[in-house]
């Protein structure tokens with residue numbers, strides 16, 4: 001029975017705390033703030049009674065009430081901490097200090113201590129809660145109502161009522177109410193709310209729409225794919241809020257330090273109370289100093305050094321379409337020396353197009369395309385789809401094939417009649433001992449120097465021609481690489497493509513180093529090797545094909561993560577959009593937040609180094625210790641908020 005009650009109480013306590021953490025109302029409605037306000041009024045009343053010459057017992061009684069009210073929130077917290085975790089925290093230090101001041105008859109000091117502490121605490125909790133919920137502002141981007149199509153008629157319904165499978169109409173200028181897939185119509189969408197990219201994206205049938213994005217030019221009919229609570233925007237907000245809970249390493253260290261430090265301060269105060277009087281010193285003087293020490297040595301500012309900066313940075317990044325999944329990743333990003341990019345789909349668009357079809361003598365272009373498309377039509381690879389698309393656009397019928405087999409990172413093969421045909425990288429063809437004419441090899445080398453990917457089509461062990469494809473670099477890639485260089489980072493490209501092709505593209509983008517011809521599992525080894533040589537590596541990829549490489553890096557950054565849970569899962573940082581510039585944004589937010597966190601740590605440690613000796617020497621009193629202490633804490637919080645700007 002008793003146990004059950006305890007558990008119930010604990011649940012209630014946790015729920016209350018959670019409710020507070022999620023606070024997003026105005027400051028004066030925040031519970032602890034109201035409480036501190038009430039305590040201030042009562043304290044003022046006590047002081048008035050004293051000033052107006054009221055009886056001492058009356059002013060003492062009023063002060064006592066003020067102290068009780070002011071201490072309500074935090075004293076309970078301190079007590080719970082002791083009861084459940086046997087921990088002496090800052091609250092315990094403050095409670096003992098207040099008690100000591102009361103015993104010494106320093107009523108005003110005791111009241112001031114409790115009041116300032118609860119006011120600073122309330123302000124800080126409020127700021128922290130607001131920072132953590134700032135990301136919810138994004139939800140306001142989702143319209144309240146939507147146009148649902150039923151039996152050819154349209155009806156206005158609350159956006160919350162939409163279910164997967166519903167058909168909706170989105171007119172130009174309207175926002176998308178929830179995730180959906182376009183069924184009819186074409187338009188340009190401003191997706192900056194989700195991806196942070198300001199350039200509108202053209203969409204047509206089959207393309208995905210995200211909640212909160214703006215339909216700019218044309219009317220769209222779309223089929224809902226996710227209800228309100230589970231759409232991309234809602235999940236993004238949830239992820240950001242979760243991420244803010246993930247502590248950085250510095251924060252964990254501070255927490256551990258605090259657990260040992262606070263009891264030590266309490267012990268030191270006890271020593272001050274006992275030892276000097278035993279040596280014949282004045283009891284009152286040293287009791288007073290013990291009280292001052294409790295306040296002066298409390299590590300409030302230190303404790304607040306990183307959480308606000310971290311939460312503010314993660315929120316800020318989230319609003320730009322960059323999901324940083326916890327303080328630890330901010331810390332890691334700050335340490336990065338190398339940024340490794342996967343080539344296809346990351347630095348390039350990932351939509352290769354056939355540029356050249358070069359048959360061997362005696363073979364026609366049509367025959368070559370028919371053969372290649374016959375193999376590739378079974379494949380999901382972007383190169384394969386480009387080959388099939390080219391055949392289709394030229395009206396070439398793919399040959400009938402059977403027994404398709406994909407060789408990961410190398411090519412594909414199938415059987416035509418009784419002959420084996422394969423379409424593969426030149427490296428793989430060489431491995432198979434394929435005969436390639438010198439003319440064709442020469443041609444291949446020339447195309448590769450232009451940054452084109454060359455694949456060979458071979459039949460019965462002889463190359464019958466080659467197909468060259470080109471994947472356009474993303475326009476934002478070059479400026480992003482330049483910016484990363486300016487930040488002092490090394491930029492590396494990892495790819496399964498041919499070294500010559502890769503080099504040509506790397507040159508175009510200004511990339512320092514290329515690792516080409518890598519099979520997917522070799523990318524992991526390449527990341528490890530870069531890490532050993534230069535230091536921590538951030539690996540940027542699509543998060544689907546290269547999940548192992550992302551996991552192997554100090555920080556895995558998945559690009560194009562909107563609508564792909566796997567990509568978000570795989571990485572420490574998920575970029576909702578396809579913009580390599582977001583990597584720069586993530587790095588900048590991380591560096592700024594870490595710089596601010598360290599400023600706070602240094603500042604609060606220096607402050608302790610000044611306040612503690614002052615307390616011991618009796619240079620400061622209770623009131624000045626309290627003021628110095630709380631002001632420094634608020635400075636740390638205010639500084640932390642700057643991580644959301646810049």
Ligand SMILES: Nc1ncnc2c1ncn2[C@@H]1O[C@H](COP(=O)(O)OP(=O)(O)OP(=O)(O)O)[C@@H](O)[C@H]1O
Nearest residue numbers: 343344381384409410411412423424425495496497
């Ligand atoms: N279906 C295929 N048809 C033709 N060639 C293929 C096929 N699959 C793989 N290849 C060859 O293998 C090479 C490496 O393929 P892989 O899928 O590992 O790299 P990628 O995804 O194209 O590039 P990146 O490593 O930059 O992401 C390709 O450049 C191509 O030459």
Ligand SMILES: [Cu+]
Nearest residue numbers: 300629630633
């Ligand atoms: Cu404090």
